[in-house]
Amino acid sequence: MSDEEDDYMSDAFLNQIQDVKPGVTMVRRVKEAMKREVKHKEINIKNRQKTFKEQEKESRETALQSSISNDNKGFALLQKMGYKAGQGLGKEGAGRVDPIPLNIKTDRGGIGMEEAKKRKAEEELERYRKKIQAEKQNETKSLQDFRSRVQTEREERKMEGDLRRSQRACEQLDSQKDITVPREEWYWPKVEDDEQTDDLKEEEEEEEDESVELTSFDKLQILTSYLRGIHFYCIWCGTTYNDEEDLSTNCPGNTEADHE
Structure with a gap:
């Protein structure tokens, strides 16, 4: 068992309790020991080495939140062509101002999988709508048939x-x-x-x-x-x-x- 998951009934934990000043009640000593344990875990989590994915995510978010610097080759070429920071693209300056946002793929689906899922969902929705429409038409027809039958029986009587x-x-x-x-x-x-x-x-x-x-x-x-x-x-x-x-x-x- 790691230091982050010490058992409160283990020898290490009991030794920590014995270091407390004599005369302090047992309940208080247990509470103080638990506080020290929680603080110790927080320090371990803070000092834990970040994974590669976490580092990559932080770097990406930092880069997206910061504007393009003059060191960027593409941005330098735009400036040579008369572009100014904050101005829209195009001859009239009416084009896009901000870069196209990234769409990070995090699953293991192949290329075109998202479109296939979207198309399937739309087909399911369309089938559901047709089913509801058919049920409504059947209910309307049944109601009309019932009213017609009642009217016919009334006329016959x-x-x-x-x-x-x-x-x-x-x-x-x-x-x-x-x-x-x-x-x-x-x-x-x-x-x-x-x-x-x-x-x-x-x-x-x-x-x-x-x-x-x-x-x-x-x-x-x-x-x-x-x-x-x-x-x-x-x-x-x-x-x-x-x-x-x-x-x-x-x-x-x-x-x-x-x-x-």
């Missing part, structure tokens, strides 16, 4: 409600004219299965197989036209008009949008 309302109105108005069978089975509200006979079920199943499946939108358009043409009734107005002229004159139109 509204249309189903309007269709049921039209069916009830059709059944009531047909009954007032002693019409006992609807023009189409779906013109009236659906009858529960337990109220239908087996023969009627078979007929409906055959008709459903032969007929083209209509959407709720198609049924609503057909049924509202039937109510307006036969009964002069508008589900949007909720009114039965006297005749076709009264309907066309006082009803805004045959769609819900016309009544908004």
